[in-house]
Amino acid sequence: MEKLLCDLHIHTKNSDGDLSIREVVDLYGKEGFDVIAITDHLMDKKSLKRRKELGKNLKSIFEDNIKSYFNEINKEKDRAIEKYGMLVIPGIEITENTRGFHIVGLGVTNYINPNVSVKNITEEIRNNGGVAIAAHPVNKFSSGRHEGNTFLWDNHKEFREYMDAWEIGNREDFFAHVAKEGLNYVANSDLHSKNNINSWKTVLDCEKDVESIKKAIKNGNTEVMFYNGKSI
């Protein structure tokens, strides 16, 4: 069995990505990926309020349009398997810029409330059949991002039981300290535009179906690699 090349953290026009879901599928399908996850931002209400006051675009999916988001992923999922043999997993990224953390809910197909405790968010993700991934602790790294999302990572001992994995690679940045403590890990592009595709990726040695993939991540059967467009 060949290993699966996966990118489990991708944004589209449904939040602040440049590409539509369809364009993302074609991009990764042509690159020969085995598995991708669409994980658009779902922002907490205080952050949304701040952005509104500043006159900024909201760049989030909402409780009232999340159904059409998941429907669109579903349609593309069928096309992706047929055309490229590529599995598309639905998801969301809880984007909590008030307390300062991002959690990818991989495999969820329902609204997850971002305005509750970390424990309740991850319980809701798991109750929805999803996997909870502590996303990038980025504050200021090579990719130039500046919002501090270090809350979970600064307190990883407290939150380790709530998280199924930690995103130690994100774009070109690498955050190894939790891996040294034996926590499960993945690595992803956090794609917002086409050129983010050359970045960290997750490699899995399992069957190409959602249940096997979730199990591999929960069991810590993951590898990471830096993908530069010609590695596989």
Ligand SMILES: [Zn+2]
């Ligand atoms: Zn994020």
Ligand SMILES: [Zn+2]
């Ligand atoms: Zn993201």
